Amino acid sequence: MELRAARVRYGPLEALHGLTLAAPAGTVTVLLGRNGSGRTTVLRALAGTVALSGGTVTWDGVDVTRRTAHARAAAGLCFVPDRQAVFASLGVAENLELASPDGDFTTALDAYPELRPLLGRRAGTLSGGEQRMLAVSRALLSRARVVLVDEPAQGMSPPVAHRTYALLGGLDACVVLAEQRLPPGLRTGGAGGAAVLVYELGRGTVVFAGEATERATPCGTAERATTYRSSE
Structure with a gap:
């Protein structure tokens, strides 16, 4: 571009x-x-x-x-802003499912295994670093x-x-x-x-x-x- x-x-x-x-x-x-x-x-x-x-x-x-x-x-095109880059009211798994064309977000968890125990939590409750991992994971899944x-x-x-x-x-x-x-x-x-x-x-x-x-x-x-x- x-x-x-x-x-x-x-x-x-x-x-x-x-x-x-x-x-x-x-x-x-x-x-x-x-x-x-x-x-x-x-x-x-x-x-x-x-x-x-x-x-x-x-x-x-x-x-x-x-x-x-x-x-x-x-x-x-996928844009990850510095703020509000995830859907805070949705769960971590739901954020990843929305980003994946086929609903399979295994590659995101392979990239960031730190997210695996957080799948059931709402994205808005994560720490700043965890939210960035989730946001970048969504970009990785978007192809x-x-x-x-x-x-x-x-x-x-x-x-x-x-x-x-x-x-x-x-x-x-x-x-x-x-x-x-x-x-x-x-x-x-x-x-x-x-x-x-x-x-x-x-x-x-x-x-x-x-x-x-x-x-x-x-x-x-x-x-x-x-x-x-x-x-x-």
Whole structure:
């Protein structure tokens, strides 16, 4: 998926200022930035939950800017927001059943065996980390072509977080993650065998674009960002 010269406004405030980026298939694309940098807005723009005030969204070269979030989901897009990512009033098993096309959620329990003893509980009673496991499990079950996840490992222990990035990187999909910092498991440029592409955002613009390994030093970041801006 791609954003081309994308602009998003929230009332009088513009959150994205003509931003352009591409998330290739078979790659983990990581959007980095502090709160207010625009990374969550990029995910929402790709998912169709926020409208562009300028620019376009393309998917496999087709302009989908005017397609609704429902239409994009029906076409194979799965969006996991940072909050309210599960059906709190339903049980854990019911959440998983809804996400699985055939009702079989064995693969989710294999990925997160921690959920097995929680199947009978309501999702809203789980801890933050447990809810994130459930939310990511639902994304794994969806068999989506595009998976967008806002802070996938929020509240998880380091071992479970590492497993989560490996699971997402192992998907046969275009995976886009929003993070405040580049997670340790992605710094070496691999996640479940997938290449890792990084876009660092600042106040609604791209300040760095390149592979995860290129972002190792501040000097390299500045040089790469300059190259990226000049290439546009």
